Amino acid sequence: MPEPVIATQNLVKSYQVKSSSDFVAVDGISFEVAPGESFGLLGPNGAGKSTTMRMIGAVSTRTGGDLTVLGLDPNRYGPEIRSQLGVVPQENNLDMELKVRENLLVYGRYFGLPRARVARRADELLEFAQLADKATAKVDDLSGGMKRRLTIARALINDPRILLLDEPTTGLDPQARHILWDRLFRLKEQGTTLLLTTHYMDEAEQLCDRLVVVDKGRIMAEGSPADLIRRYSSREVLEVRFGSTQNSEVAGRLEGYGERVDVLPDRILVYSDSGENELERMTAAGLHPITSLVRRSSLEDVFLRLTGRNLIE
C-alpha cells in the first residue's frame, strides 16, 4: 500500500460525564486510508463515526492513540491539515444570511485564496453541483438535496486532497441521493480521496472501495464490501414471513436450513448460496410462508451477523 493519507492507531476519544465514569465514544480504532481510495465507516447512530471524523478533520483533540493526516499530527498542524481537507458535516452549517454563491466566496477566502481565483472556482463548482441557476438564491430556499450539494461544492473550494463526508445522504429522498452519489463518483474518478460515514448499506456498497464496520466505538470488521459479505454472510438470503406470532414457532423447525438462520421479530432470514433451493425444501416440508423473498446478501446482513442488531433500529 502506498503511503497512507490517513492513519489511525488505537485512536480513542472519551468525554467527561458529570457524576459518572468517562463516556468512551471512540475506543481504540485503527485503520489506514490510501491516496485516491474511497473509505467508509459503517455503523449505527452513536457508533463513534462522527467523532472519528472530527478527529481526522483536526477539529477534535484525541484522548489517546496516534493519528496522522497527510503525515501530519492534527494536534500540532490543525490549520495545515484542514487546508488540504474538504468537510461535509452531518449538520448543515451554510450561512443562511448569505446567498448561495456568496457562501462559496467567503469560504474560499478562509484558505487564503485570492478573490479572483475563488470567484472562478465558485462558478465552476456551482456548475458541478448543478446549482448554477441558483447562484443568487437564498440558501433557505434550496431543497435538502441542493443544500447538501452546495455544502459539497463549498468543501471543494480549496481543491482538497481528502473529502470527509459525514452521513452525506441522510434525510434526502432517493432521487436526490442518486444525484449526489453521481457527483461523488466523479470526484472519486478524479482521484480525490473520500472518507465517508454512513448507516446506509447501499451507500457503502455504492461508494466504498473498503470500509470498517464500527459499533460502540470499536471496529468489528474491515474489508471491501464484497469481501465482508463473503466472509460474514452467504451469497443469497431468503426472507420468509409466517406472521408475527408464528415466526419463532416455525423457526424451531428450520434447523439445518442454509448456513445459518436468523429470527427477527417480523421475519426469518435464511442464509444460503441458493435461496430458491431453501424455499423449495421448505415448501416440500410443508412450511408455507405468507411471503418470501430471495435477495443478494448485503452489508446489512454483515452487520446483523457481527453485532446481532439491525443498523437502523
Add this chain to the structure above:
Amino acid sequence: MSTLSDNTSDGIRSDALAAAVAQAARTRRYGSWYVAEHRFRVMRSYAQTVLFTAIGSPLVYLYAMGVGLASLVDGNLGDDAVNGVSYLAFLAPALLGSSAIAVASEEFTYPIMLGFKWNPTFFGMNASSIQPGQIINGIVISVAARMLLTCAIFYIFMLVFGAVPGLLGFVAVLVALLTGLAFGALVMAYTATLKDDTGQLAMVQRFIILPMTLFSGTFFPLDVLPPYLQWIGWISPLWHGTELSRVFAYGMPEPIWLSLVHALYLAALLAIGWIWARRLTADRLNK
C-alpha cells in the same frame, strides 16, 4: 519550514507537508481578516438598518434630550448648567458612548448565538484553516468597524448641534469605541457560554444595559446619586467611557490619574472579555 521537514523522510510526505504549510500560512496570518470579510458581507444584507440607526439615533436623542430636555435644565440652571457647560455639551458625550453600547448589545449577542447554535457557521469556519480565536478576532474587527462608523456619524451630529466646545472632541469617538468594545467583549464571552437562549439575552438588555445607561452619569453627574448607588457607575464601562469623553469634549476638570484609570479599566475589560471569549470558543468548537 525547516523544523517542519525534520520528521519527514520520504518525498511524498514532505511534498504534502510543504503544500499544506504553504497553503495554511496565509490563513494563519490573515485568518481574522477573512472572518471579518465574511461578517462585512453579512452586515451588507442589513446595511439599511445599520445606516438608519447610525443616522436616526443621534438625530432623535440629541434633539429630544439635548435640545428639548436641555432647554428645561438650562432654563433653570443657566448656560453653564453642569460642569460649567450647557446641558447639551454635558449630555452629548454620554449619548455617544451609549450609541456604541447599543451596537455592542446587538452585534455581540444574537450573531454569537447564531454562529454556535442556530446557524452554526462557526463550526463551518473551524473546519477550514481558520482557528477558533480568529473567529472571535474577526467578529471584534467587524463590529469595531460598524461601531466606529456609528460613532463617527454621531459625532458629526454633535458638531452640527453645537455640542462640542473642545478642540480635542474627536477623541471622544475613539473613547466611545473603546467603551463599546470593552462592554461588548464581556457580553460576547457571556453569550458564548450559553447553550441556549431562554431569555438571558433579553435579561442582559433589561437588567444590565438599561440600568447601566441610567446610572452611569449619563443624564446627571454620578455624585448626584446617593452613595449606595454610586458603585454602579464605578463598575460601569459606560461611566468610565463617558467621563473620559467629557475630558476631551469640553475639558471637564478631572485629575489626570483618574483619566488614566478610566482608560486602563476599559482596556482591561476588553482584554478580559476578548481572551475569555477566545477560550470559550476554542473549547466549544473542540467537541
